[in-house]
Amino acid sequence: MNLRAVWAIYRVEMARAFRTVLQSIISPVISTSLYFVVFGSAIGSRINEIDGIAYGAFIVPGLMMLSLLTQSISNASFAIYFPKFVGSIYELLSAPVSYLEIIIAYVGGAATKSIMLGLIILATAALFVPLRIEHPFWMIAFLVLTAVTFSLFGFIIGIWAKTFEQLQLVPLLIVTPLTFLGGSFYSIHMLPGIWKTVTLFNPVVYLISGFRWSFYGKADVSVGVSLGMTLVFLAICIAIVAWIFKTGYRLRN
Amino acid sequence: MPVCIKRQPAYIRSQFPAGLFSMSSIISISGVTKTYATGFKALKEINLDIERGEIFALLGPNGAGKTTLISIVCGIVNRSSGSVTVDGHDISRDYRAARSLIGLVPQELTIDAFETVWATVNYSRGLFGKPPNKDFVEKVLRDLSLWEKKDSKAITLSGGMKRRLMIAKALSHEPRVLFLDEPTAGVDVELRQDMWAMVRRLREDGVTIILTTHYIEEAEAMADRVGVINKGEIILVEGKAELMRKLGRKQMTLELRAPLAAVPDGLSHYSLELSADGSQLIYTYDNQSDRPGVASLIRDLETAGVQFRDLDTKNSSLEEIFVNLLRQEP
Numbered sequence: 177m178n179l180r181a182v183w184a185i186y187r188v189e190m191a192r193a194f195r196t197v198l199q200s201i202i203s204p205v206i207s208t209s210l211y212f213v214v215f216g217s218a219i220g221s222r223i224n225e226i227d228g229i230a231y232g233a234f235i236v237p238g239l240m241m242l243s244l245l246t247q248s249i250s251n252a253s254f255a256i257y258f259p260k261f262v263g264s265i266y267e268l269l270s271a272p273v274s275y276l277e278i279i280i281a282y283v284g285g286a287a288t289k290s291i292m293l294g295l296i297i298l299a300t301a302a303l304f305v306p307l308r309i310e311h312p313f314w315m316i317a318f319l320v321l322t323a324v325t326f327s328l329f330g331f332i333i334g335i336w337a338k339t340f341e342q343l344q345l346v347p348l349l350i351v352t353p354l355t356f357l358g359g360s361f362y363s364i365h366m367l368p369g370i371w372k373t374v375t376l377f378n379p380v381v382y383l384i385s386g387f388r389w390s391f392y393g394k395a396d397v398s399v400g401v402s403l404g405m406t407l408v409f410l411a412i413c414i415a416i417v418a419w420i421f422k423t424g425y426r427l428r429n
Numbered sequence: 430m431p432v433c434i435k436r437q438p439a440y441i442r443s444q445f446p447a448g449l450f451s452m453s454s455i456i457s458i459s460g461v462t463k464t465y466a467t468g469f470k471a472l473k474e475i476n477l478d479i480e481r482g483e484i485f486a487l488l489g490p491n492g493a494g495k496t497t498l499i500s501i502v503c504g505i506v507n508r509s510s511g512s513v514t515v516d517g518h519d520i521s522r523d524y525r526a527a528r529s530l531i532g533l534v535p536q537e538l539t540i541d542a543f544e545t546v547w548a549t550v551n552y553s554r555g556l557f558g559k560p561p562n563k564d565f566v567e568k569v570l571r572d573l574s575l576w577e578k579k580d581s582k583a584i585t586l587s588g589g590m591k592r593r594l595m596i597a598k599a600l601s602h603e604p605r606v607l608f609l610d611e612p613t614a615g616v617d618v619e620l621r622q623d624m625w626a627m628v629r630r631l632r633e634d635g636v637t638i639i640l641t642t643h644y645i646e647e648a649e650a651m652a653d654r655v656g657v658i659n660k661g662e663i664i665l666v667e668g669k670a671e672l673m674r675k676l677g678r679k680q681m682t683l684e685l686r687a688p689l690a691a692v693p694d695g696l697s698h699y700s701l702e703l704s705a706d707g708s709q710l711i712y713t714y715d716n717q718s719d720r721p722g723v724a725s726l727i728r729d730l731e732t733a734g735v736q737f738r739d740l741d742t743k744n745s746s747l748e749e750i751f752v753n754l755l756r757q758e759p
Contacts, residue, residue, distance in 0.1 A: 178525070184555030188544070195543060263539030267598065270503040270533050271556040272525035428507045429465065 181273045182281045189255055189285030193292075200289065201296060204243050208297045211239055212304040215361060226363050227394040232305035237388040238360030239301070244294045244319065245326050245355055245380070249347050252286035252330030257343050260334070260426075269428060275421035279331070286327035287320070294319055308391065314399075315390035321406050322383050328413035335426050354380045359388075364396045379409060454478035455606055455637050456502060461511030463497055463661075471497040473661040475511070479606075484628065484638045486648035486669075488751055489658035495641040496536065498658070499608050503533045515606065529557055532604030536611040538591045542584035546575055546594055549583060550601045557602035569597050572627065589620045596627070607631060609640040613647060625651060649673075649747040657754055665754060672750065679744055681723060683710040683730075683737040693733040699726055710735070 193200040216232035223231040259265040268278065301307060309315050337343040358380030364372055375381055376397070386402025389395035395402065420427070456479035463472040472494045479485050489495050500506040502513055504524060513520045515527040541549060550566055570576045573593040578586060583594060592612075599607060609628075613621045628638055628651060642648055648655060649669065656666045667675070688707035702711040712726060723742075730737070 178558045180555045180558050180560065184552050187555075188541070188548075188552055191548070192543075259541070262541070263535070263537050264541055266500075266503075266505050266533065266535050266539065267553060267556065269505040270528060270531065272528040272558055273556065274525075424507050428505065 178271075178273050178277055181271060182277050182284075185268075185278070185281035186285045186288075189251075189282065190288065192255075193251075193289045201293065204247065204293055205296055205300050208239055208243065208300050209304075211235070212301065216304055226366070227392070229392050229394065230305065233307060233392075234363075234388075235361050236298070236301045236305065236307060237391050238355075238358075238384050240294045240297050240319075241322065241358075241380070241384045241387055242352075242355045242360050243297055244290050244322055245351055245383075246347055247290040247293050248286055248323050248326035249330035249333065249351060251289050252283060252327040253334035253337065253343055253347075254330075255282050255286055256331055256334035257337055261340075265427075279328075279417060283324060283327040283331055286330060287323040290323045290327065291319055294323070310393045311390040315387070318383070318387045318390055318402075318406070321410065322387070325406060325410040325413055328410070328417055332413065332416050332420065335420055338426075351380075354378050355384075359384045359396055379405060382406065453480055455481040455516050456639075457514045458498075458502065459512055461498070461501060461513060462509045463494075463501060463506065464509045471661055472501075472508075475658075475661075475663055477656060477663055477666065479637060479639055480654070482632065482635050482637055483653040484632055484640070484651050486652035486655045487639060487641045487658060488645060488648060488655060489641070490755060493658045494661040495658055496610055499533070499610055499639070499641070503531055503608060504528050525558075529602065530605045531608065532599035532602065532606070533608045534595050534599045534610065534612055536614065538588065538595060540583045540591060540594060540598075543582055545580050545582055546570065546586070546597075547579040549594065550597050553598040554601040559602045565603070566601060569600050572630075573597050574623070588615065589617055592616055592620065596624070600631075604636065606637045606639070609638065611641055613642060613644055621647075645748040645751055646746065655747070657751065659755055669747070673744070673747065678713055678715055678749070679742055681712045681714075681726075681740060681742045683712070684708065684739040684741075685710060686736040686738050689735065693735060695733045696726075696729055696735075699729075710737070 212232065215235055220231040220235075225231065226234045256265075259268065298307070333343065333346050337345075357375065358378050359375070364375050364381060364385075367375060382397060382402045382405035385396040386399050386406065389399045389402070419425070456477075458475050458477040458479075461472055461475040462470070464470050475494075475498060487495050487498070497506060501508045502515070502520065504520060504527075513527075515530050518524075518527040518530075520527045544552070547566070547570075550570065551561065554561070554566065567576065570579055573596060575590065575593050575597055578590060583591065586594060596609075596612075612624055616624070625647070628640075632638060640648070640651075652669050654666065655669050655672055657664050665672070685708055689703060689710070690707060692701050692703055692710070699712060702713070703709070704711065712723075714723075
């Protein structure tokens with residue numbers, strides 16, 4: 177194992193986050209605060225409790241997930257796309273580094289950043305609403321699993337993308353809508369008839385439901401199913417990454 | 430330069446075990462082909478041995494397959510078939526050992542623009558699994574006149590400085606083989622001279638250097654051996670001196686006292702050329718030719734009554750040899 181290489185890549189990735197602190201950390205904090213001002217205070221004060229949880233507190237896990245998913249994807253996809261775009265990827269490909277090491281370093285870097293961000297959002301939320309975390313272990317477990325899974329997903333997008341437009345396409349057109357429709361701001365029980373079933377095809381529902389359960393002990397779907405689905409996404413991403421590396425797809429043409 | 434068994438006559442080579450011959454080459458490329466997904470055959474069947482400690486110049490026109498070949502050896506592009514070993518390590522099975530011996534300076538200036546010089550060179554060293562060594566990295570930066578810029582971001586460097594940085598990155602992990610892909614393209618005279626001084630120093634340290642260049646006079650000045658690649662095939666590999674001797678041609682130009690309208694009949698067997706204004710006679714001959722020599726031409730000129738003011742001879746350059754070689758290709 178070339179641990180020095182893993183560390184070298186990881187450090188560069190983390191350095192980028194701190195170099196672009198405004199974009200990486202401050203801007204999500206500001207946008208989260210805005211969500212709380214709008215949904216939590218302004219509109220939230222007129223919404224009844226959901227499952228016995230004040231609306232402002234109810235949306236915290238969903239908001240964290242929203243940032244976690246989008247940031248994991250954008251961190252990891254950009255991290256691998258950028259060297260491809262400027263051409264500096266030659267160095268990574270010519271280095272004595274295994275695919276596993278590349279993945280650990282890039283996905284590790286992206287996941288670390290989004291987990292840090294998730295925790296910052298949590299701390300910001302604590303300033304606005306009373307929070308409680310009933311299952312801290314599972315909260316961290318869902319946080320880490322989701323960050324890793326979606327960093328892997330972002331890595332796949334970064335390898336696949338040939339243009340900046342494609343890089344933005346999946347997060348913008350698929351992930352953000354799925355997250356908004358995945359129960360970030362409501363319980364799926366509030367949906368009318370058929371939509372309750374349709375929404376079960378949205379994978380993000382399981383992530384948010386499981387995560388919210390770790391906070392308040394209440395879930396839209398059973399927590400075992402949530403965990404199972406998260407692991408299934410993780411397995412799918414690992415399988416795709418393994419295939420990419422086996423074939424050299426868009427890397428070693 | 431170590432004694433090279435491969436260059437010895439067959440009767441000497443036959444006295445050594447077969448394995449010994451491959452030991453003298455640091456890179457061994459055999460039967461390598463590359464067909465891209467589009468169906469384009471970039472490399473047809475490449476067999477090439479690079480000898481330990483030599484400077485090898487790979488020449489070829491644009492699109493001949495030079496960069497593809499280098500990229501395959503360095504692990505950037507997958508080959509379609511064939512095998513490559515670096516110091517006995519197969520580049521697929523034993524890629525860690527093979528790649529850690531190689532430093533690559535690609536043609537394009539591709540650096541993470543927002544990193545500092547110091548950070549990016551140390552990153553390269555780490556990527557190749559080497560423990561941090563500030564003294565060594567400092568030496569590399571000083572050798573390349575980059576030390577003053579160590580805290581500058583890559584984006585603020587001039588083109589020449591970026592090129593130096595690319596070289597520093599390639600040397601950061603103390604490679605035994607250095608690939609320089611068009612190292613002096615778009616580089617000013619000072620940097621070019623620095624670069625060649627560096628190449629000579631590296632060679633003295635036993636580093637093998639493989640370079641591609643469009644400036645053939647540089648290959649002529651630096652290389653021990655020359656390989657010519659065209660349309661995905663190696664058409665020639667030869668020691669530079671042998672190549673110049675075998676394929677080099679000489680040209681003698683005679684400045685005539687009085688212009689001629691045509692080459693006199695008595696001199697037709699010399700295949701002389703007359704310049705457009707008739708004031709110069711040009712005689713081109715191979716070094717190994719059995720054609721009549723210069724002395725007899727001068728005698729015959731006198732007999733024919735052709736007088737000349739001055740004469741000038743020159744050897745053909747590697748560039749002319751190169752161009753001729755490519756012209757002969759179907």
